[in-house]
Amino acid sequence: MIGDILLEVVLPVFVLIGIGSWMQRVFRLDLYTLAKINFYCITPAAVFMSMYHSDMSGELLGNVTLFYALYVFILYVIGTLVARPLKFTKSMRAAFNNSIMLDNSGNYGMPINALVFKGDPLASSMQALIMSLQSLLTFTYGVISIQGAKLKGNYRSMIIGFLKMPVPYALVLGIVLHAVHAPLPLFVSQPLTYAQQSMVAVALLTLGAQIVKYPLKLYRVDVYISLFLRLIIGPVIGVTLVFALGMKGIPAQALLIASGMPTGVNTSILAEEYNNEPDFAAQTVLISTLFNIITITGLISLAKMF
Known part of the structure; x- marks a missing residue:
């Protein structure tokens, strides 16, 4: 089973990440443009189509939201307690x-989900919801925490950033049109489908190009503490919450796998934007992504048992 997961899920992901890294070294890709294409076009299209074709009931949607809220709250408490000593x-x-709360549920989590579940609409819509909630957390708590440390209460940029996020709008619109069974004309659905189908390749190529810009440093103990909490404790919390909420089958599997994503690239982007420990943030993104080769393989194997 582990060999199949490595060959069918993990290896394809890291082949594309590797190609993106190689292309960045050779061609010096425009990362700003790539990020904008992902953020404003491909990801919103994938989220919208996932929710529009979703098989999630209202009850499951509520359970996923509750799972995520409890998950990040527990991580926050653990991170705060660990930071004190x-x-x-x-x-x-x-x-x-x-670094432990903002994970890469978008340009890493969505492709992993698509490969593990073979594009299953229920699993895809659950990951889309998790990614949307993660985006909300990034541009609320993620920005506020840094502004509280660096800018002393100037929250104007946070509000503007929040209102500019396309993913929440795509999420809500997809849910609404799904609920009222509104048909999409072909000239709308076909471009959205094309964008959705391009997500895996473009997102992983972009991720590879993004992480290669940071030099690898293996001596920082604080990075490894973050790594342990993100890749080991995160899934432990995920397993606990899945059992506590009584979830089984694809919902349990999707949430468990989602709990083991590496640190999100947005962590580094925010750190650079506000000059708040940018080296630490970059290292957590890079090293957690590399170590995730091991942890995500084990986590997918574990999820198959649910």
């Missing part, structure tokens, strides 16, 4: 909590 500065505490 380490005597982190205020800015470092913000960067540390962001």
